[in-house]
Amino acid sequence: MTDTDDLPLKGVRVFELGIAIASPFCGKLLAHFGADVLKIESRMSPDVVRILGSAWLKDREDLAPISSDTSPYVSEMNASKRSVGLELKTKEGKTAALQLLAECDVFLANFGARALAELGFDYDSVAAVNPNIVYVQLPGFGSDETMPYYPFVAWGPNQAPLVGMDDFTGHADDPPAGIATIAPPDYMSALHAAIATITGLEQRDTTGEGVHVDISQFETTLALLGPFVMDYDLTGTVYSRIGNRSIWGAPQGVYPCTGNERWIAISATEAEDWTTLRSLVGQAVDAEFDDASIRNADQDRLDEQIAAWTSSFEVEDLAHRLQAAGIAAHVVSTNEDLLHDTHVTSREWYQVAPSNRLGRDVFSGCAVKLSATPGRWTEAGPSMGQHTREILSDVVGLSDEAIDDLISAGGAFEQIEPDMVATRPWNDWIHLLVPGTEDARDL
């Protein structure tokens, strides 16, 4: 393991009951900055990322036993964590988990509040074995069992429409396009969880007191909508989707370029942007649009004329022309574009780290960069139960015999055939895409 001596979260041990994204994304961030994050896993009710598996493994019967270690989400959301297989629904597993919790600094979970309480890991139960714990939970609707939506269930992509984000997405005259492909509430809740965790650790380290933080994803996401709530209260105005336009000026939009499905995003909403844009578009846009009030009032026609102008350009070329002149613009990037984007790769956004099961694995880096105490990745995502024995032995202090007994009683499990390994199809050429990565032939 890389030395963590200088990292801001050195010595912090996190007990994480995470599924999918909200809690795992937070745990990955904490692990990057030096925390020892223990992902507690169950075979009886596994994290959905363990169920999803990998596309290239679909027809590989021989590798079916290790499918749970192969979803790209495993590393994407759990890099640098350790995996502990503990069945919390068994008496033995729960006892071991509580012993482990007594040795942790942070409890982090995004199980539903009711599921967490039924498992016996609500705040009061955890504080009973670790009174100074920093306990951070991210249930969909809060942990107060007297509240109407307490038992309700929702994934991140269900939270977005609930607070109005899906209605905000799409062209004005279309049905809501929704945010089908990503789940902003998960990530925003995760960032708030990281803020709460660090704040809680500071409080505990300076006053000795732990804390219980309840992050209702419903409420956290709504906290991002302040101005719209205020305007509704004051005037009854209900905002809805406006395509890619800005509520603050025109033009702003996504326009076609040469080729199939090649689009450019342009924001030129300030007065000086227009002067610059005019010097580029020349006569392609009517002179009357030099009047800002006409730009705002007749955006349909303005967008049509800009689209007619952009459609003769190659997209990458136009993005560079616009940016060189000082206008915010970018290719509407595909994944293929991003893999070959020299800006993204020069900043080493995609990371490669050793993987117990896959040799090595790729995952996204961390958007938070610190100059003096940069984070580090020790490993890609763990295989399920990879660290059960070492943690029960080193942290809880169980003997090998006691661990064997726990496993045979069904309270804990270790990874399947530790030496069974696979290699991702891209393994031979990943060095071409992620600079600094070793050529597989030299490994």
Added chain:
Amino acid sequence: MAGPYSGIRVVDTTGLSGGYATRLLAGLGAEVIRLESPDGSPLRRLGPFAENIEPPENSLWWSYLAMGTRSVVIDPQDTESLMQLLTTADVVFEDQLPEKSALPAGEISPTTIRTKILPFGSSGPKRNWHTSNLVAWAASGILYTTGFTNRAPVAPAAPMQLAYHASAASALVGTLLALRSRRMTGRGQEVEISMQEVTLSIAPETGVPMFMDDRVHRERTGNRRDLGRPFGLYPCKDGFVSIIVLMPRHWTAMAQWVSEATGNESITEEVFVDNAVRVEAKDLIDDWVEELTTQGTRLELFEEGQRRGIPITPVNTIDALVGNPHLEAADFWTTTHLQDDTEVTIPGAPFRSSSPWWSMAPAPRLGEHTHIYLS
């Protein structure tokens, strides 16, 4: 209430890019100073605006994001006053590259934490590029996959300015880590956020890691996702509901509900418990589910679906939320006062803690606190 970051002085020179971060810092007890030019923060020019209040005090973005902070006006030419203020700061929030910034390029003091939120970061071929909420989504791969195939792709929840808020929240995480590190080492440092990387960090589900696994070129999928079925928006009597069924227990409940409501006997067949089979047969599954959803309203489907343990929610607009029974019971909404003393509803704290962490005062008038800091 003192708040966990009381005693920490923060100078925020940003607009929208850092606004949500310093709002949270103020709520958590820090002394946050918004450094404004004589014509005011760029946030003050963002509508919607309150009627009956004159600029520059009428922006609702300012009134929300600047809550609990202090306003100090310094003329851009007055570098002496600027340095006087900056040298007392524990944290400085910035959004300009060093060569374009009015702030010193070198060290302010060995203990200062400088948090920089930049469009594409401080290095790399696009370091000088400009951005916006839209451009940040375009650079993430998310914009390309959002929307219907017959129209141009669209940014997620464009009016919300999420790319900025996510960048601000990421910047706050880095700032708090740097403060913790400073408490242990006595040294300040720089925190850097590239807005492009923040949107990339939100992109995994549609982005490069999944693409490298399946090598499938992604197109817009409308308001549904092929990760599961049902997954996405389904029409009902008064709009749409969002249904996401991935887990076997959720499917069992969903199939039972469709079967009871529409008399569909095929849907409960064992073969459909396999999510991969349902995705294969997505058109059929969608038709069956729509036979159910088109019978009810958003609220009816939400309540009955949740009673059955299914992840289903209504596609709401803001009017359905103010007055929502759960938020009312949870006492979520609170109020603030505008400059003409109008009381207005706002969202409450973004999270709840057992220690008294959160408190908020109204947003300041332009230059309200200048005299306190510049003598």
